[in-house]
Each structure stands twice: as structure tokens, then as C-alpha cells.
Amino acid sequence: MQKPSHHILVCNSFRMSGTPQGVCAKEGSGPLLQYLQEELDDHNLNDVAVACTSCLKVCDRGPIIVVHPENWWFGRMNSEEAVDAVIQSIEKGTPDPQYLIT
């Protein structure tokens, strides 16, 4: 088994109890998943795995995407431009400061 070079975690607001759909899902993280996967394919980033998560507890910055192993946390991931910035960050090896949560 070949392990992925990166994991992209997309907050989809799953919760064990309480509000079933938190901020990230309401702000459009779900529909961006297809665009994210298509762009990864277009950029031949075939060794990057994508997974959806429960609430990552920074809702006020959402939608949230996390990239591992770098542990980059990106906020305001609610547009194709924002997703493009994540992909470019992986390709360059440097996080886009416009969306990076520090």
C-alpha cells in the first residue's frame, strides 16, 4: 500500500450532538469537495487524500481546510479561489498567507 503524501481534511461540521450542520457545512464546504477533487486530479496530485471531518472548533473562521503533514489550517474556504490557494500551497510547499490561520 502506498500511503498518501498529504491529507486534506475538510470540515463538514459533523457533530455527535447538537446542531447537525455547523458553520462550515452551511457556508458551503460540502459542494467544494467535488471541485477540490477535480483540481487535485487536474494537477496530478494523485497521492493526496481528502477526508471530511467533524467540527474542528474554529467555526468563526470557517469553512476550514487542514493540510497534513504540514498542519496548515486554512480558513474562509468558501470559494474556488480559496481551494486553488490550498492546492498551490501544497505544490509550492509554502502556505498561502491570505487564508492561513496562525
Ligand code: FES
Ligand atoms: S463547523 Fe467547521 S470548524 Fe466548526
